[in-house]
Amino acid sequence: MRVIEDIISDRGSKYAVSGAPCGSEEEAKALIRELKKSKKFAKATHNTWGMIGAEGPVKNDDGESGAGAITLRMLERAGLRDHLIVVTRWYGGKHLGGDRFRHVQDAVRIYLADLGLSAGGG
Template sequence: MRQLTGVISDRGSKYAVSGAPAASQGDVDAVLKDLKRAKKFAKATHNTWGVVLADGSPLKGDDGEAGAGMVILRMLERAELHNHVVIVTRWYGGKHLGGDRFRHVQDCVRAYLEAYSV
C-alpha cells in the first residue's frame, strides 16, 4: 500500500491519501482492513474511496462524507486508472469546510496520482 500523509490541513481537518491494487470488492475490503490496522486510520472520521474495475464497473464508498467517493471515481476515470483503489482519509477538525472538502479530496487524489504515476 502506498500512502501520502499530511497532504492537506485546513481549519483543523487533516487529509491523507492511500492506494493499492484492487480488482474486486473483496480486494477493496482487504485494503481498507489493512489500512485500518494503523490506529490513526481506524480512528479517522472518514475513509472515502473509489475504484474502477477492469471491466469499467465503478465502486465507491463515502464513509459518511457524502459525494466524496464520486469525486474520486471521476478522477480515476479521467486518469484511465483501473483496478487500483484510492482512499482519501479525513480527520475532522471541528469546523465545517463546505464545498472546500471536495476540492481537498481532488487535491489528495491528484497528489497521489502524481506521486506514484499510476
C-alpha cells in the first residue's frame, strides 16, 4: 500500500493519504485492516475511504460524514477504477468545519498526482 504521511496540518489535525489497487469491498476492508496494523493508523480518528470496482462505488466515512463521497467523486473524475484511496485524519482538538472537506479533497489530489493522474475540479 502506498502511504503519503504528514501532507496536511491544520489546527492540530494531521492528515495522510494511502491507496492500493483494489477490486472489491472485501479487498478494501482487508487493505484497511493491513493499514491499521500500524499503531499510528490504528489510533487515527478517521480512516475514510472510497473505491470504484466492478460492483460499483463503495465508501466508508468512518465518522467523518461526507468524506467517502468526496473521495468517490474525485476517483470518478480522475477515471481511476479498481483502486482504493484512504484519507486518514488525526483529530487535533479543534473543529475544522467545512475546511475538513477541503483537506480530504487536497489529500486525494496529492495521492492522484503521485500516481500521475489529475483529479479534475474540486
